[in-house]
């Protein structure tokens with residue numbers, strides 16, 4: 368299966384980065400195809416206007432619905448299709464989690480709608496909900512200047528779970544938040560040299576005793592989780 372990823376933004380250049388690293392490899396081997404679009408291509412005035420003042424007053428500007436609607440018509444189409452997943456990154460969204468990444472890694476088409484200014488006219492989201500499967504997702508409890516960085520983070524979390532993307536799929540099984548691990552943070556990692564600036568790799572990891580190593584790693588994960596993420600241990 369090839370996943371098609373579309374990005375709608377007034378800064379489509381943000382997504383040039385998807386041509387490099389592992390994601391670039393996924394594009395090369397046909398696992399994903401990436402299309403970034405400039406929302407201003409669907410404006411018709413000389414200034415290519417995409418924003419206007421908020422109805423009801425308030426600070427900042429709001430993204431006009433018209434360019435979004437015309438972009439949807441051009442990029443996705445005018446017929447409803449629940450198999451298309453449209454993601455609106457927003458601070459008021461549902462927290463994005465590994466399980467959401469897992470679910471999205473199985474879909475064939477994802478369209479990211481990256482807002483700017485104070486956000487997008489809500490009727491755009493309401494319209495999208497009548498046509499496609501919509502996800503309003505938040506990266507976390509802090510404020511970004513737009514949806515592009517969130518779209519990149521969500522893309523990486525999703526694409527790496529596509530079967531055939533990771534050279535060693537077993538490495539996915541042990542990660543923090545992966546199924547079966549979702550309540551534990553990852554244990555500390557070490558590699559050679561065994562001694563570095565007076566600090567040694569824990570002896571148990573050099574023992575070759577797999578049972579003891581697994582026990583040490585689980586204990587370290589439990590300690591770390593209890594210390595940094597007590598909310599995961601409830």
Ligand SMILES: CN1CCC[C@H](Cn2ccc3ccc(-c4n[nH]c(N)c4C#N)cc32)C1
Pocket residue numbers: 455456457458460481482483484485486487504505506507508509510511512513514515517
């Ligand atoms: C002062 N205002 C407040 C509302 C948001 C305005 C900037 N903005 C416009 C579009 C947009 C999309 C996502 C995010 C965002 N921020 N934090 C997260 N976890 C996000 C996610 N996903 C932020 C965004 C700035």
